[in-house]
Amino acid sequence: MSEDLFLEGLFPKLGPFPPSVVVPPGDDCAAIRIAPGRLLLLAVDQVIAGRHYHDRGPVAATPEQIGRKLAARNLSDVAAMGGRPLFGLVSLAFAPDHDEAWLTRFFDGAIGLGRQFGLHIIGGDLGRTLQGAVASLAILGEVDDTRVCLRSTARPGDLLMSTGVFGDSLASGHHLGFTPRCREGSWLAEHGWARAMIDVSDGLLLDASRLCTASGVGLVLDPTQVPRRTPTTSVDEALTGGEDYELLFATPPDQADRLDRDWPFPDVPLSRLGRFQAGPPRVLGSDGAPLVTRRPPGYDHFR
């Protein structure tokens, strides 16, 4: 069972939705029209002990890092829609050995990062598990309805572009310390550079293929163009490692040069990774063969 397949079966059961629902489940956020021209973005992501971080041993995450990562993952989802973060609801199922100091440090991590991006934690729930911690954050954001960036709107001929570098997120600690691309995502949306967008949480290849599936287009991707986190990061790792939390987006080809010129974030590399094309929704390498890696593509939380 894969998460994507399970969700494909689940989504039809959730509807029909009221007409206010502009983007139903299946994108990085759902979107609801709450006023003329104004969409409310909604998403939820969790951080699970032993899955999304080590909770013991030499590379155990600190409580601040866990709270920070929880906020960062959700901020990244709002960024991928081109939105601005507004409010968050945190539920924390803490472990039996977590004390008040642990909880305080966890919330300090989440609140602190949220504050940097305008996210206010406005509610929560606390409870103790029998073993292991699970934290969840539901995020609300907003975006103008003419600026929202979906997964489903890439067109043949568009370039696939990315922010940042890829691979070795867990090995490098990037997965605990990354900066969500809120400023970049909202800048791209505001200027209309991103025709379609997604954030890379489950691996570049898997998330790129989600763009293809949602848009009904194919993609030719040049693995040699994927910027790697370190000199020792392999191409395969960059394509499938996951937890990069960078943005992947489709840009009309005649606008790419101007985007390169106007890009106002000098510390965040902008890369052209490939080109969308008409055809079945799959990712091909430069040689025209489907990109298959030795490891399962991307990070599937159902594994």
Place this chain on the structure above:
Amino acid sequence: MSEDLFLEGLFPKLGPFPPSVVVPPGDDCAAIRIAPGRLLLLAVDQVIAGRHYHDRGPVAATPEQIGRKLAARNLSDVAAMGGRPLFGLVSLAFAPDHDEAWLTRFFDGAIGLGRQFGLHIIGGDLGRTLQGAVASLAILGEVDDTRVCLRSTARPGDLLMSTGVFGDSLASGHHLGFTPRCREGSWLAEHGWARAMIDVSDGLLLDASRLCTASGVGLVLDPTQVPRRTPTTSVDEALTGGEDYELLFATPPDQADRLDRDWPFPDVPLSRLGRFQAGPPRVLGSDGAPLVTRRPPGYDHFR
């Protein structure tokens, strides 16, 4: 450490909030003004294996019951504000032995109950734990700003009233099968009967004392007036058992008779449990002595 005390320390760190925040954290829901006269209600509650239900043994909850309970707890929070449910985001950290069938049944339970009350699940997140399940639902509701029911607006002289019966929720299975008081809560709000309101999740006495603290008033409560779930339910159990998910509310004394007369839910008992009074925010018995029970008052998830 108690949950209430921890939250008291946490809340000041969450602000300051933007002016759209009409009800900050500390009530059953937070409330945000999203249009003139219209409030968005926000809350989150979780259901934790081994804490909120038995996940093995003869009284193990079914996956449907767990999903249903998750939705019901959150619907109860919206009911306590006098609101109408709108959307929910579900995050599920499932246990290693949960398969696709388990997940499907869990969502069927949550979706099915939600549908009865106009709640649409519009997003979610799935992941596997190393042991035990944790499910969380963030709920959005709406209410007119002149109708919203807070905890903080009870006045001396108001009657304390309740829906339903109390005690032995866990022993009777009520905690898995209860009907959230959405219709009752929204009817009370619409007609202005409930000057202040809260739902009883952590025990009647503890939640009544929260009304007192938030409103800055005392309360004289007559334990003999508390309707008990079964003939063998003790007064003490009814006062402190928790997981009743009934509504407690303050009604101006001159309106109580008319409320009794107009009450359109014949299968839901309406009871007068006591009277608010000026004075320190504590709950006294009919004899004027503070109500203290042998067990810790109510259910504290920090135990």
